[in-house]
Amino acid sequence: MAVVIIGAIASAFWTLCDSIKQVKDQILMFKPQLADIKSTLDSLTPLIKEMTECEKELDGPDDELENLRMEMEEGVELIRKCSKASRFKKYKYVNRLVELGKSLQRLLGILKLQGIRDVKKALVSVRKIENVVHGIEGNCVIQNNQSHRWCAVPETPRLTVGLDVPLRELKMKLFNDGVSMVVLTAPGGCGKTTLATKFCQDEEVKDKFKSNVFFVTVSKKPNLYLIVQELYHRTGAQVPDFQNDVTAVSWLHQFLKQTGQNPMLVILDDVWDKFILEKFDELKMSNYKILVTSRSTFPRFGSPYHLECLNYEDAMALFHHSASLEDRSSYIPEDLPRKIVERCRGISTCNYSCRKIALRAANRDLAEKNQRIPATILIDIWAELYGIDHIESIANLFELAFRSLADLVVTRKDNRDGDDYYSEHFVTQHDMLRELAIQQMCQDPIEHRERLKIDICGNILPTWWTEQKYQFIKGRLLSIFTDGEFSSEWHNLQLPELEVLILNFQTKNYALPEFVEKMYKLKALILTSDGSLPAELNNFQLVDSLPNLKRIRLERISIPSISRYPIQLKSLKKLSLFMCSIGQGFGNGSIHISEAFPNLVEMNIDYCNDLVELPAQLCDLIQLKKLSVTNSHKLSALPEEIGNLSNLELLRLRSCTNLSELPASIRNLKKLNFLDISDCFSIKELPEDIGEMCSLERLNMRQCSRLNELPSSVVDLEQLKEVTCDEETQILWEPFLPSLKNIHIKVVKEDINLNWLHKLHC
Template sequence: MMTVAIICGASLAATFWMLCDSVKQVKNQILMSKPQLGDIKSTLDSLQPLIKEMEECEKELDGPGEELENLRVKMEEGVELIQECSKAGSFKKYKYGSKLVELSKSLKRLLGILNVQGIRDVKKALVSVRNIENQVEQIEGKCLIHNNQSEKIAGWCAVPEHPTITVGLDVPLRELKMKLFTDGVSMVILTAPGGCGKTTLATKLCQDAEIKDKFKSNVFFVTVSKKPNLFLIVQELYHRAGAKVPELQSEVTAVSWLQQFLKQTGQNPMLLVLDDVWAGSEFILEKFDEFKMTNYKILVTSRSAFPRFGSPYYLECLNNADAMALFHHVASLGDRSSYISEDLSRKIVERCMGFPLAITVVGRSLCGQPTEIWQKRVMEWSKGSSVLETEHDLCNCLQSSLDDLNEEKPLLGECFIDLGLFPEDKRIPAAVLIDMWAELYGIHEDISSIVNLYELTSRSLANLVVTRKDNKYSDGYYSEHFVTQHDMLRELAIQQMIQKPLQLRKRLMIDICGDNLPMWWKDQKYQYLIARLVSISTDKEFSSIWKNLELPEAEVLILNFQTKYYALPEFVEKMNKLKTLILTSYRTSPTELNNFQLANSIPSLKRIRLERISIPSISRYPIQLKSLKKISLFMCSIGQGFGNGSMDMSEAFPNLVEMNIDYCNDLVELPPKLCDLIQLKKLSVTNSHKLSALPEDIGNLVNLELLRLRCCTDLSELPGSIRNLKKLNLLDISDCFSIKELPEDIGELCSLERLNMRQCSRLNELPRTVVDLEKLKEVTCDEETEVLWEPYLPFLKSIQLKVVKEDINLNWLQKAHC
């Protein structure tokens, strides 16, 4: 029997022969009846004429070299492995199979290294060893390729048959073709949430007469799926084209073969559809996008937008008419419309919210059922049941997106679920999410929360809307950023919240109609809950009469209401861990808040946001919030709420570092007492058009780093004391049309780095002291104000002028659709 000592130090060819002999011995002694080993014997016999050439290669290379030496050592290990297997007396697959797999993997890796390093002199030897590797794989019954990816599917890259029904896709098809045929565009991303019809639209595109006329038979349809395999994709492209399928040992080899395929096939117009590409598969898109050719077009369907590959095409959900048409088809109502009323069908379709998959699965489940079953389904939904609870195929489709997100980025998955805490069909201010996530998840940089929202948008799980797009350069102002979400995705988020029993949930969402509290609350069950996030919504009929509820672990409390008068629930006094309080009125006019002083008892409260609240109503009684760091007022009625004598701001907010006042249209002047908030670092007053003056003592805010006065159109001047703001880093006076001049001593702002003065159209000149702004790096302006800086540019070498144009988007004011 051969030993390691005998084979140690043998040449590559000698080691090869020893491996052949070992396989032959095993075949003759143990498994003579196995046809696989008979095939191996035939293959090894056919390799004999090549051995001499391999020996000559070693001589010409003056030794085997490091790479071939590694290969020789692995073959020695192969000889030893087979000899060990023969000792057992019974050559069973389950005992040696895994070791043979590892041997095969090692040989593949070494062969890949040889290919990458370009060792051309031993090509024939590599081919021989690869044949051995292939035969070793046969011992395992061709099970060595993981995940059964060695199986070839006939017609895998063929275009699917034309869909049986494509309701509502004519306009998207036309727009998609226009985008795809645009000169200079090689790749288009077709994106939407799961179940919106992306694959159906892509199939319809491939079967379109204009597409067929342009690309002929040069259309390839590849389903990539969640775990793409570049090797398999390249092999199947060759298979579909009728060419010889290449053997691939490394990614470098696969890319080389892909490039060759694209160059050859792309000599004529070619369309490649990469269907169902998941987040994290950018490397696949990169490989296909590397080769820029005039006639080469790629369409990618994905739940992710992949923005770095170009502007995506967003497939919207169906309108009412198309949704009804699709439902009539899948529910087979053509001959039975007399049995099912149009009103009943309409109620079911409305609940599907334009989602094609929802309409399809609901329609099929009701097809042929008695009217009573249809009526029961509508009745269940009217009582709060979700479509996702009854239609598991739809739920699984949407759930897969969230599962993928949780696996890759668990924190982002938590952020998605948080979106379900807000009322249906209402836009969610990004500023609210920033305040929530800062305290819940420690995301203290606002920009990080915005990045999370952009990523949820790119994965078709939310939609981030920026109402003003004129400033492409981020300056940390997010009061005009809002999140919308399709109702079906909101239901998915809610489903995640309610999976655990009520007493174990970390999120608690309560909707109250009139004074009808949930049964568990009304019956005083589960009064002690451990939720960290609590959202309570009430309607116009609510009387502000609360029952006791203990929420000792709550860190975020969201209260949504629609009444003219509102009172905080008394149980907030016991919420000792509460850090963020969000109060939002959905009335057209501000709500009067009667007992805001209850917040005094919350020791850990750091952030408060009030939307459409009457400030005078909360300033009737003295408040002192020692822990408060940030207060935000959005569309509030200021009146005399902060006027002289009504509130001592330094006592009310002794440690306040940030104050935001947005869209408070009755704010005429900032109260002088605001200048006593000496801890303040950020002061933002925007879109308050009646604000005409700032306090003369604003220079007392010596720790102020940011002063934003955006779109205060009546503001005519900045006080001279502003020169005392030695820590001021950013000054924003954009859209302050009435400002005619800047303070003469503005040059004393020794820390100023960024200045936004876009649309300050009445400014005629700049004070000469601007040349003293040595740290000024960035000035955002328009074409008119840009001219004012030209005389000073020779003295401000490091300054960068950013000229932007006005572009306001008011689409967010309309009800958000998919």
């Protein structure tokens, strides 16, 4: 019987080898690691051959050998699942890959006992599997951290019309061996990006370029640093640091040479200036193809392809679909769609024209940040400008999406917990709509505009500003965008009625405008750095003079650079930190955090890569009701003092993948009604006294894959009404269900959509 099982084990081994070989060429980002695993399996090959040729019987019960055979066959299935899993989901299989490595070790141990040959060296090699798996885990964490930078191909709209012929012609043009670059050109709104997306998703194109396709949205103000970072992130490679444009170009060329060894396609979408094309076109490689979409032709760079506007029939079909007229066409005049389509003259975004008045204020606010807008920013803006709560804000965004005025993308489709977590909601808008919104905003005289948007190139300020033409401007919202050449030399600007200030910059060091300290009615401050590293922020002490400041959002800002300034913001209610460098920023400040923000109610920390341990000082914010720490993958511990947050109602620790435990003092959070530890797959157990959290109503523990059991005190959670989990953690609750009669177990499956990420680079 054992001889039969040996044959089955050998068969499973060969199948596993073939699976590894196939996967190694499919997953570019793990290619080196998988090659190492394949090498280890290759070292086992002569042992398996000798075992089968000799047909030696092995010691040990038949059932043990049968289990070993089953484990190897399951390993084949595991490799198949890993190859198809999304980047965010691959960590789910880490433990199971470790078990596969142990099974191989076990096989080697059995062979060693039989004395077939000395396998000590091979055993050491097989142990590399665990190291590789841990490397894969770390790599996945890095990708999770930087997911917003991937050059992913976007999804095509649900309906496309009039693009079949252009698609065929575009393929013929770009597949020509003598053509390395094609410029797809047309006026705005004709469907250039949609055609480029269909091109990438065409079966013939996918067969030619495999997974070696990169979709980069360039936009009007390209940042070469971030574009090169995107490309490296897409392959899972270590992202280089750049000192200047010369260094960035050097790394770009190195990337193109390495990745372009196989057929490669790069889409440069929405190009406005030849600068980027020059950098990509300097290398001439036979496998390297570039498709550019632009309103300009750029005759020096490749062959142009002119995309025509839609004909009347196609435009009418698209209009009816996009305007959702199928069920309501009887309620509007019959000739209205015809007039709109004829007026738009075949522009594929004609469906927007009938709606430019709808949700006008919201649409103008969408123009405040180019390309992508985190929903949380709009929630903050609308809360302070219009007094709209987060529920109504999200409803407005869905209404905008329904009316085709914007696209609302939720990166996790299972994110319907109703827990006010909107960090995975993003809004994008077609550039024609954005320009329309800006145009509407600029119709009023500057001094009377409710919203004011200023783009600064280098140190060139608008003439009306440098000449101090207006003594006062009545605007309630001000957005200022500066590039990497700006020197932070500000002229005075008086906006006594300003309530929302948005500053977006690219320099490594940035000084707040001195006129900020006179914005006494300012309620929301949003600071965003678009540089490659968190920016050093100067003059932050100016905010100390703002008595009505309620909300601050910082994106890619160095917290230590601002913690040295003594400030006291008694009105501040919400502080949001996104991709900030925290370091020791909360511990080494000149003033205690509880004195700086004595009335803080909500604090959000997202994607802060260097956060290893939550500072104990945060636990002195006794007014805090909501604390959210998500996607901070180095966070390994919470302070024991967290039990001091006696007013805390929500604690969210989503996707803190290195967090291994919750402190016992969490039992003191008597007002906590929602706890989210989803995707904290390093947590092995819950606090024994978790049952003392007498107000806990909802618990999200999806993808807590290392939890083996629940503490017996969960039966004391009398207020617990809903537990969100996956199929694995659902089993842990079954023994307690008879005692928890009012509980509802909601089982969700992972469904992560990454196709939106190409829009988030600027």
